[in-house]
Structure formats: structure tokens, C-alpha cells
Amino acid sequence: MRASPSTARAINDRLALRLLQDEGPLTAAQLKLLTGLSRPTVSDLVxxxxxxxxxxxxxxxxxRRRGPNARLYGIAAGRAQLAALDVRTESVAVLVSDLVGRVLAEASVPIGGDTGTGPAVEQAVTLVERAAKEAGAGRLHTVGIGVPGLIDPASGELRTSSGLPAWHRRLVAELQERLPKARVSVENETNLAALAERGEGAARDHDTFVLLWLGHGTGAAVVLDGRLRRGASGGTGEIGFLPVPGTSGLPSATDCEGGFHSLAGAAAITALAGEYGIDAGAGAETDGASAGAAVVREAVRSVSDAGASTASSAAAEGFLDALAERLALGAASVVAVLDPGCVVLGGEVGQAGGPELAGRVARRLRTMTPLPTEVRPSVLGGGAVLRGALLTAREAAQETLFTTP
Structure with missing residues (x-):
């Protein structure tokens, strides 16, 4: 059955809009070449x-070129303003962008562990409102939020968890209430990081890969054949609960202590570094993810520094090998089940380790599995969550706006 003229127009419009979004500004002639449409059809859709x-x-x-044929067309960036949030246990970061992803404003605020639910939510919402005002956004079209919790795949809501502050769940509802015209969506932070690494980072050339999140805590995100996999309950990638050798016990249904988290979480990494006499220095950040990244960065620097003492270099070598051994345990379990072909070491720690740590994990992994697996360091690090939230917000906004009459 042939499509009706209106349906054909809608299909052609969406095709052109996607090309303009993905390929950048294009002339009408370039649109004709890329779409395969006739010149009159392209002229009409433009x-x-x-x-x-x-x-x-x-x-x-x-x-030197002037006139209609030289005009470059692009997405109308000011048609909508978007916000992306990275909600951590003790902080919130936000950025506001236009429809093509150009960042207009950024801000963050720490939220102490002793802050009550009401004040914490108010700090976070005020941060979003202030950033939107700074960006000149009259109203936000779409808001994407990344959180360190499980998202119910049926409802799209953040599930109750004993390990997360109560204000996390309240924040989503409060944002929807204070921004009634905005579309608000929430996603697990590690999933968003994987989407960002695939779109803009280390996995741009892979449709199938696993991102191993190494920050304050641990997690994993699974992308198979270009699709993010969440699982029946939204719990795909809860690798912190994975039972592994080398811990003092086993994890429970309510506590990942004793699981992979006990080997690869930021606190475990800094403790391991201490065993080798490695200290990030007085200028190191104090929060967990940054502290873990700092000791890894210091170890990589010592290994790479030709002027470093033999003792410090040997200590750094030992620490990185021991850390790679731990990370390979978790990666090997994922590889044995999924055979992803590529593992990205994400989060602040993965980025800090760079090719040095990734190479050590890859070498250890080759001795543990017959399945060929490339190991890459994160390009985006901890910033991947915000970038992923922005990508999903753009996708949602375009899905609405690109539906033309």
C-alpha cells in the first residue's frame, strides 16, 4: 500500500530533520543527495x-557564494531549551542547553548527608531554576535526570531503595510540579553514562559493549545491538552485588558489602592504594569518587614519570596490577555471560586510569576468558552522566517537536 501524501511528507520531514541533527548544517543540494528525494520535494520540505x-x-x-543554493540549513536551536541533571548521593549538577545540545548554563550544589528531605529538594530545584534563568530559558521543554538507583521499566519511576536518600524520589515529583509544562524523565546514571560513551565517547564505534562504572560505587550498563538493556526489573548491571573472591563475606539483598563493590568501590580503591603507600596528596578532593580517581591518577603518573624514584614507581606498578586484578574479576563475569567484545572502564576512576589501567585489565582478562574483549578507558568520566541525560532529553524533545503536521 502506498503512503498517503501527508504520510509521505511526514516521513520525508523526519528524515531531513534527523540528517540535519546528525550531519550538521546542510544545503538543499546536500539534503537532496543524502535523502535521494527530488529537487522539488526537497525544496517543499525545506x-x-x-x-x-x-x-x-x-x-x-x-x-564567494550567494543565493538560495548556498544557504546552509540547520535545526532551529532556540526552538526548545532542555535541562540535564546528575543527581548523586550528596550533590546535584545541572546543565541547560538548546535543542542542538549547545550548553547555555551549568551549575552544581553539594547536599550534605544530614540535610533533610525538604531542604535538599528545595536546593536542587532552585539550582535548576537558577540555571534556566541564567540560560535565558523562558521555560524548559524537557528535563532528563540521572540517578544512582533502579528505574521501574514499567512505570519509568525511581524505585524505593534503602541505600539512597529519601530526597531523590521526592525531587523528581517536585520538578514535575514546579515545571508543569516540561517533560521530566529519569534514568539510571550508569545507563546514561553508557549512552553518552556510545554517542560521544569511547564506544562510538561499537553497537555492543558493556560499561563498567567505577566511581563512588560500582555498576554496569549493557548495550546490545545498539539497544540499552534494562532487564525485567530494571536491575541489569547491578554488578556491585556480584559475589567475587577476595572479600570478607557475601552481599545481601539489601547491602552490596561483600560483593564486587567491596573490591572496586572508591573507598576500596583508596584503601588498596594505602597498602602500597600511595597518597593522592593534600590537594586531593574529599568525596569518594574524586578520591578514588586521585590515587589512580597519581599511580599512573608515577609509572609514566621517568624521573620518579624506583620505590615509588614499583609501588605504583604493584597498586595498578592489584587494581587491574580486581577489575578483571568483575569484567570476566560480564564477558562470560554477554560476550560484548568491548568493556569500557567508565566513571571518574576509569577515566583517571586511562590506557595504562585499561591495558592492565585487558591483559589480565585475556588469562581469564577465551572470548576476545577490548578494554577501553572512558573518554567522558564522571561527566558522562550529564551528557547522557542531555542526549536523552534531546531525543525526547525531538520526538515531540519533529512530528510535523
Whole structure:
């Protein structure tokens, strides 16, 4: 059955909009070449999309060229403003962008562990409102939120967890109440980090990979054939609960102590570094993820520094080998089940370890599994959560705005 003229127009419009989003500003001739549509059809859709406010002329192809054929068309960046939030146990970070992802404002605020639910929520919401005002956003179209918890795959809501502050759940509801015209969505932070690494970071050339999150805590995200996999209950990647050798006990249904978290969480990493006499120095950050990243960064520096003493270099070598052994335990379990072909060491620690740590994990992994697996360091580190939240917010906004009459 042939599509009706209106359906054909809608299909062509969405195709053109996606190309403009993915490929950047294009001329009408370039759109014709990429879509395979006729010149009159492209001319009509450009006129239609411009009239609807979805695209605009953003420049010309060359200094000597003038006229309609030289016009470069791009997504109308100001058509919508978006917000992305990274909600941690003791902090919130936010960025506000336009529809093409250009960051207009950024801000963050620490939230102490003794802060009550009401004050914590108010601090976070005020932060979002202040950032939106700074960005000149009259209203936010879409808000994407990354949280360190499980998301119910049926309802899309953050599930109750004894390990998370009560204000996390209240924050989502409060944002929706204070921003009634905005679309608010929430996603697990590690899943968002994986989406960001695939779109902008270490996994850009992989449709199948696993991201191993190494920050304050541990987690994993699974992308198979280009799709993020969440599991029946939203718990895919809860690797912190994975029973592994080398801990003092076993994890429980309510506590990951004794699981992989006890070997690879930030506190465990800093403790391991202490055993080798490695200290990040007086200038090291105090929060868990940053402290763990700092000792790993210091060890990598010592190994790479030709002027470092033999003793400090040997200590750094020993620490990185011991850490790689721990990380390979968790990675090997994932590889044995999923055979992803690529493991990205994400989070602040994964980025701090860089190729040095990734290479050591890869070498150890090769002795533990017959399945060929590349190990890569994160490109985005802890910032991947915000980038992933922004990517999902853009996707959601475009899904709505790109549906033209």
C-alpha cells in the first residue's frame, strides 16, 4: 500500500530533520543527495520546515557564494531549551542547553548527608531554576535526570531503595510540579553514562559493549545491538552485588558489602592504594569518587614519570596490577555471560586510569576468558552522566517537536 501524501511528507520531514541533527548544517543540494528525494520535494520540505520554525538558515557554504543554493540549513536551536541533571548521593549538577545540545548554563550544589528531605529538594530545584534563568530559558521543554538507583521499566519511576536518600524520589515529583509544562524523565546514571560513551565517547564505534562504572560505587550498563538493556526489573548491571573472591563475606539483598563493590568501590580503591603507600596528596578532593580517581591518577603518573624514584614507581606498578586484578574479576563475569567484545572502564576512576589501567585489565582478562574483549578507558568520566541525560532529553524533545503536521 502506498503512503498517503501527508504520510509521505511526514516521513520525508523526519528524515531531513534527523540528517540535519546528525550531519550538521546542510544545503538543499546536500539534503537532496543524502535523502535521494527530488529537487522539488526537497525544496517543499525545506520551505515547510522553515515555516514551522524547526529549521533556519545558519550560514552559507562559501564566502564567494550567494543565493538560495548556498544557504546552509540547520535545526532551529532556540526552538526548545532542555535541562540535564546528575543527581548523586550528596550533590546535584545541572546543565541547560538548546535543542542542538549547545550548553547555555551549568551549575552544581553539594547536599550534605544530614540535610533533610525538604531542604535538599528545595536546593536542587532552585539550582535548576537558577540555571534556566541564567540560560535565558523562558521555560524548559524537557528535563532528563540521572540517578544512582533502579528505574521501574514499567512505570519509568525511581524505585524505593534503602541505600539512597529519601530526597531523590521526592525531587523528581517536585520538578514535575514546579515545571508543569516540561517533560521530566529519569534514568539510571550508569545507563546514561553508557549512552553518552556510545554517542560521544569511547564506544562510538561499537553497537555492543558493556560499561563498567567505577566511581563512588560500582555498576554496569549493557548495550546490545545498539539497544540499552534494562532487564525485567530494571536491575541489569547491578554488578556491585556480584559475589567475587577476595572479600570478607557475601552481599545481601539489601547491602552490596561483600560483593564486587567491596573490591572496586572508591573507598576500596583508596584503601588498596594505602597498602602500597600511595597518597593522592593534600590537594586531593574529599568525596569518594574524586578520591578514588586521585590515587589512580597519581599511580599512573608515577609509572609514566621517568624521573620518579624506583620505590615509588614499583609501588605504583604493584597498586595498578592489584587494581587491574580486581577489575578483571568483575569484567570476566560480564564477558562470560554477554560476550560484548568491548568493556569500557567508565566513571571518574576509569577515566583517571586511562590506557595504562585499561591495558592492565585487558591483559589480565585475556588469562581469564577465551572470548576476545577490548578494554577501553572512558573518554567522558564522571561527566558522562550529564551528557547522557542531555542526549536523552534531546531525543525526547525531538520526538515531540519533529512530528510535523
Amino acid at each position: 520551505e515547510r520546515l522553515a515555516a514551522s520554525g524547526l529549521i533556519e538558515v545558519v550560514g552559507e557554504t562559501g564566502a
